[in-house]
Amino acid sequence: xxxxxxxxxxxxxxxxxxxxxxxxxxxxxxxxxxxxxxxxxxxxxxxxxxxxxxxxxxxxxxxxxxxxxxxxxxxxxxxxxxxxxxxxxxxxxxxxxxxxxxxxxxxxxxxxxxxxxxxxxxxxxxxxxxxxxxxxxxxxxxxxxxxxxxxxxxxxxxxxxxxxxxxxxxxxxxxxxxxxxxxxxxxxxxxxxx
Amino acid sequence: xxxxxxxxxxxxxxxxxxxxxxxxxxxxxxxxxxxxxxxxxxxxxxxxxxxxxxxxxxxxxxxxxxxxxxxxxxxxxxxxxxxxxxxxxxxxxxxxxxxxxxxxxxxxxxxxxxxxxxxxxxxxxxxxxxxxxxxxxxxxxxxxxxxxxxxxxxxxxxxxxxxxxxxxxxxxxxxxxxxxxxxxxxxxxxxxxx
Amino acid sequence: xxxxxxxxxxxxxxxxxxxxxxxxxxxxxxxxxxxxxxxxxxxxxxxxxxxxxxxxxxxxxxxxxxxxxxxxxxxxxxxxxxxxxxxxxxxxxxxxxxxxxxxxxxxxxxxxxxxxxxxxxxxxxxxxxxxxxxxxxxxxxxxxxxxxxxxxxxxxxxxxxxxxxxxxxxxxxxxxxxxxxxxxxxxxxxxxxx
Amino acid sequence: xxxxxxxxxxxxxxxxxxxxxxxxxxxxxxxxxxxxxxxxxxxxxxxxxxxxxxxxxxxxxxxxxxxxxxxxxxxxxxxxxxxxxxxxxxxxxxxxxxxxxxxxxxxxxxxxxxxxxxxxxxxxxxxxxxxxxxxxxxxxxxxxxxxxxxxxxxxxxxxxxxxxxxxxxxxxxxxxxxxxxxxxxxxxxxxxxx
DNA sequence: AATGAATGAGCATTCATTCAT
DNA sequence: CATGAATGAATGCTCATTCAT
Numbered sequence: 060x061x062x063x064x065x066x067x068x069x070x071x072x073x074x075x076x077x078x079x080x081x082x083x084x085x086x087x088x089x090x091x092x093x094x095x096x097x098x099x100x101x102x103x104x105x106x107x108x109x110x111x112x113x114x115x116x117x118x119x120x121x122x123x124x125x126x127x128x129x130x131x132x133x134x135x136x137x138x139x140x141x142x143x144x145x146x147x148x149x150x151x152x153x154x155x156x157x158x159x160x161x162x163x164x165x166x167x168x169x170x171x172x173x174x175x176x177x178x179x180x181x182x183x184x185x186x187x188x189x190x191x192x193x194x195x196x197x198x199x200x201x202x203x204x205x206x207x208x209x210x211x212x213x214x215x216x217x218x219x220x221x222x223x224x225x226x227x228x229x230x231x232x233x234x235x236x237x238x239x240x241x242x243x244x245x246x247x248x249x250x251x252x253x
Numbered sequence: 254x255x256x257x258x259x260x261x262x263x264x265x266x267x268x269x270x271x272x273x274x275x276x277x278x279x280x281x282x283x284x285x286x287x288x289x290x291x292x293x294x295x296x297x298x299x300x301x302x303x304x305x306x307x308x309x310x311x312x313x314x315x316x317x318x319x320x321x322x323x324x325x326x327x328x329x330x331x332x333x334x335x336x337x338x339x340x341x342x343x344x345x346x347x348x349x350x351x352x353x354x355x356x357x358x359x360x361x362x363x364x365x366x367x368x369x370x371x372x373x374x375x376x377x378x379x380x381x382x383x384x385x386x387x388x389x390x391x392x393x394x395x396x397x398x399x400x401x402x403x404x405x406x407x408x409x410x411x412x413x414x415x416x417x418x419x420x421x422x423x424x425x426x427x428x429x430x431x432x433x434x435x436x437x438x439x440x441x442x443x444x445x446x447x
Numbered sequence: 448x449x450x451x452x453x454x455x456x457x458x459x460x461x462x463x464x465x466x467x468x469x470x471x472x473x474x475x476x477x478x479x480x481x482x483x484x485x486x487x488x489x490x491x492x493x494x495x496x497x498x499x500x501x502x503x504x505x506x507x508x509x510x511x512x513x514x515x516x517x518x519x520x521x522x523x524x525x526x527x528x529x530x531x532x533x534x535x536x537x538x539x540x541x542x543x544x545x546x547x548x549x550x551x552x553x554x555x556x557x558x559x560x561x562x563x564x565x566x567x568x569x570x571x572x573x574x575x576x577x578x579x580x581x582x583x584x585x586x587x588x589x590x591x592x593x594x595x596x597x598x599x600x601x602x603x604x605x606x607x608x609x610x611x612x613x614x615x616x617x618x619x620x621x622x623x624x625x626x627x628x629x630x631x632x633x634x635x636x637x638x639x640x641x
Numbered sequence: 642x643x644x645x646x647x648x649x650x651x652x653x654x655x656x657x658x659x660x661x662x663x664x665x666x667x668x669x670x671x672x673x674x675x676x677x678x679x680x681x682x683x684x685x686x687x688x689x690x691x692x693x694x695x696x697x698x699x700x701x702x703x704x705x706x707x708x709x710x711x712x713x714x715x716x717x718x719x720x721x722x723x724x725x726x727x728x729x730x731x732x733x734x735x736x737x738x739x740x741x742x743x744x745x746x747x748x749x750x751x752x753x754x755x756x757x758x759x760x761x762x763x764x765x766x767x768x769x770x771x772x773x774x775x776x777x778x779x780x781x782x783x784x785x786x787x788x789x790x791x792x793x794x795x796x797x798x799x800x801x802x803x804x805x806x807x808x809x810x811x812x813x814x815x816x817x818x819x820x821x822x823x824x825x826x827x828x829x830x831x832x833x834x835x
Numbered sequence: 836a837a838t839g840a841a842t843g844a845g846c847a848t849t850c851a852t853t854c855a856t
Numbered sequence: 857c858a859t860g861a862a863t864g865a866a867t868g869c870t871c872a873t874t875c876a877t
Contacts, residue, residue, distance in 0.1 A: 097864055099849075099865095108847070209435070213436060219414065282872090597820060601802065601803065602799075604802025621791055647840095681869080682842070
């Protein structure tokens with residue numbers, strides 16, 4: 060349908076502009092120009108500039124969450140699941156630098172509305188890792204004293220900082236699959252009972 | 254000296270205001286009020302608003318770098334050095350939430366000048382970790398195939414995300430010393446030759 | 448005919464919306480919604496937003512003028528005519544608060560086009576009073592030195608301000624028939640030769 | 642003092658611009674230009690555009706109220722007081738056409754804040770007339786059955802409509818002193834006990 | 836050095852109007 | 857005739873920065 064198409068065009072333009080300039084330095088009129096719509100048209104699809112950013116996260120994070128859940132659902136070994144999760148995250152980031160930039164840069168914005176937003180969709184993403192850890196602990200594979208929420212933060216933090224490294228550099232810093240295995244294994248060495 | 258005193262007052266006010274509102278939502282006049290100086294006075298000590306943020310990082314990061322270098326200089330075991338590094342980072346963050354907020358939130362801003370800035374002082378901080386890894390590899394304690402820069406990113410990313418967790422929550426999520434050991438050991442399990 | 452029906456619906460919706468929000472705070476889309484037509488449809492019947500207001504006056508004032516002329520045409524005594532005029536004005540205002548609001552609030556708008564408009568249809572209404580005065584003077588009933596146009600303004604101003612009083616208040620301030628007699632007589636005392 | 646001076650300059654510029662264009666067609670930047678200040682300066686003295694209009698009324702109405710109270714305070718005969726009130730109103734209007742235009746045109750605006758405003762300062766003006774009527778009734782000079790608030794509206798409405806007449810016309814329509822006496826007497830004929 | 840009143844460039848948002856369907 | 861999605865000109869307001877005192 061036409062409307063849906065414009066909605067996508069605006070979000071894509073916004074992703075690019077936000078990635079290039081940062082949210083606060085981005086101009087709505089610039090997004091409109093890149094989306095090939097008039098300034099006013101944006102306000103038919105979004106309540107305001109903030110709403111564009113929120114919608115962008117909502118859409119993209121949902122996509123990422125759906126895709127990673129799909130990819131790990133047939134894996135039984137929690138160790139392999141974690142490596143797959145890392146691999147998926149870095150692969151997406153590598154294939155969509157704008158997205159990576161927006162997630163890293165703007166997920167940190169501290170508006171109240173953003174903080175609340177994070178407490179909803181971002182946590183769903185973190186919980187995927189935490190759930191894998193819990194599962195591994197129940198299966199007696201992972202050490203019991205490690206708190207899943209802390210581990211999830213540690214793993215996500217590593218991946219996110221590596222993404223920054225990837226995005227910030229103009230030249231290629233590392234092979235994502237190789238590093239995903241490295242990060243996964245690094246933690247697994249700490250996680251797995253000896 | 255008088256001037257030095259005002260400079261400090263402005264930076265402290267800025268740290269607080271930036272932490273509360275975020276850089277872009279902070280007003281120079283608000284910083285001036287909190288610092289008990291006139292708006293114009295700020296421009297006697299800083300070139301512009303951006304310069305306040307840059308100077309803030311410069312000062313704070315230098316302090317952190319100096320303090321952590323001091324703390325690890327008498328430790329010989331690279332494994333202990335890494336744990337000490339983690340412990341130091343999380344302890345500082347816990348004792349100065351405003352600083353933590355500013356580092357996490359604003360270090361991600363994507364102005365070009367910020368990017369360049371990061372490539373200077375922030376890298377000095379990362380290099381402390383990378384150097385420890387290199388040292389450990391030279392001593393034959395750490396595995397050789399791990400790239401020190403990648404490892405440094407992974408460790409910093411973990412610590413930084415844990416800081417966010419610490420700062421974002423109103424209630425205490427974890428004991429920083431305990432977690433510092435955990436993070437350090439987690440990586441060490443992966444780093445150390447078996 | 449269909450078109451005539453929509454024209455009426457739009458004017459009625461406009462009267463209500465203008466009365467509620469004032470001309471400048473009214474949105475064409477709001478009028479369209481209340482009239483149960485599409486935004487664009489309005490432009491099939493009116494040149495622009497201004498034209499809606501002008502047409503509204505035109506229609507309503509013409510109605511009022513026609514009705515009052517009908518009511519006073521069989522009265523011969525100019526004193527009774529004036530009282531009837533007052534009674535008619537206040538009765539209409541009381542029965543159609545939206546109309547009253549629009550006349551009072553918007554008749555005062557000072558666009559050039561409005562000024563010109565007033566100089567055409569509004570004057571026709573004032574002239575009804577002025578003509579009665581002139582008639583009374585010719586018949587030797589009213590004092591000769593009073594200028595009919597001034598008297599017409601005085602009488603209309605009184606009625607209009609009383610209408611404001613009526614419309615602004617939530618509770619009933621006075622009985623319109625009683626006050627019409629009062630206003631009429633008040634002037635007549637001044638008008639009539641002793 | 643300087644600040645007070647700028648405040649006056651802005652209000653005077655606003656009075657002129659509002660009178661020329663009407664409130665909604667007036668641009669803040671136009672007021673700024675006429676006041677010989679920068680756009681932003683206006684917001685040092687006024688909260689927003691609405692606040693300029695409100696302050697304008699506040700100042701001007703207070704001035705009018707003060708001046709008329711002063712003028713009638715030594716008059717004992719309520720009949721003379723009313724004539725003096727009318728004379729004062731029309732004289733002010735004649736000497737400050739911009740003020741007259743703003744009062745008439747914009748006092749009718751129907752924003753909620755305006756309605757509330759009217760219920761405070763405008764009523765103080767009306768009450769001056771109502772008090773005179775009450776006084777006259779207590780002294781046994783005016784008829785008892787006339788309600789002072791209704792009479793006040795009638796008299797103000799007459800004066801206001803005559804002001805419109807005065808302001809709208811380019812040529813002089815009447816002598817204000819003569820008409821003031823006429824309006825006053827007109828009502829007095831109705832008011833005074835025979 | 837310190838002040839803070841003044842500046843004015845810059846931008847998000849609104850909404851009357853159009854026109855392809 | 858009717859629609860309503862799309863347009864884009866227009867403007868109130870903010871706030872970093874300046875500079876006369």
